[in-house]
Amino acid sequence: MKKMPNINPESQDVAELQAMVKLLMSEKSEWKQERQSLLEQLKLAFDRQFAKRSEALKPYNESQGDLFNEVECEAAKEEVVEATTITTTKKRGKRKPLPKTLPREVIELDLDEHDKQCSCCNHPLHKIGEDRSEKLEFTPAVLKVLEYVRPKYACRQCEKTQNSSTIIQKPAPISIISKSFATESLLANIILGKYQYAMPLYRQES
Missing domain, CATH: 1.20.5 (Single alpha-helices involved in coiled-coils or other helix-helix interfaces)
Incomplete structure (x- = not known):
């Protein structure tokens, strides 16, 4: 100055x-x-x-925006994980039939006579087959098989004139345990042996 x-x-x-x-x-x-x-x-x-920062202060370039979009798309593709669904089919064990050596009592659950007529045309029904199921009944010191036979009926006239025919049969008896062959008497004896006489289940099974 x-x-x-x-x-x-x-x-x-x-x-x-x-x-x-x-x-x-x-x-x-x-x-x-x-x-x-x-x-x-x-x-x-x-x-x-x-x-x-200086990078953020640089002027924007449109090509840079496209480049960022491509990078984001590629990153998103890499993050996608292919999900492979493996379906396993569990084979259901087929229950063996009860021994043929046991005494058997066949119980036939047949339709009543007035039910053996077709509800459509009132023609008589004919037997086309039957279903069989086994239950194990227990009485003191005696085991026997209760075999339920349920005949099936269909109408011949409906089979000739219609595309489908209704099959009619008596319903199966209600089991105390679903899909089990044990009756009420057998279950009562198993419970009595287990809790009253302390008999293990494997001994009762043998």
Whole structure:
């Protein structure tokens, strides 16, 4: 900064006053430049400390957007895991028939005579087959098989004139345990032997 020349303020010399004004104007311009430089330095310091990184300040390029979309799609494809569903079919064990050596009592659950007529045309029904199921009955010191026979009936006239024919038969007796051949007397004896006489189930099974 230039030093102020030794000028007497009370001097009335025009030349001296003009020189003083020029000097003051020059100093003012230098102050403005110095102030502007300091402001720019301060702004740059703030930008370095608080502004976003230089990568984020770069101008946006449309091709970069497409590139990011492609990268996201590829990443999404890699994250997809193919799910393989494995279906296992469990073979249901077929129950063995009860021994033929046991005494048997065949109980036939047949339709009544008035039920052996077709409900459509009132023609007599004819037997087309039957279902058989076995239950194990227990009496003290005696085991016997109750074999239920349920004849099936169908109408010949309906078979000739219609596409389908209704099969009629008497319903099976209700079991105390679903799909079991044990009757009430057998279950009662098993419970009695287990809890009254402390006989293990494997001994009762043998």
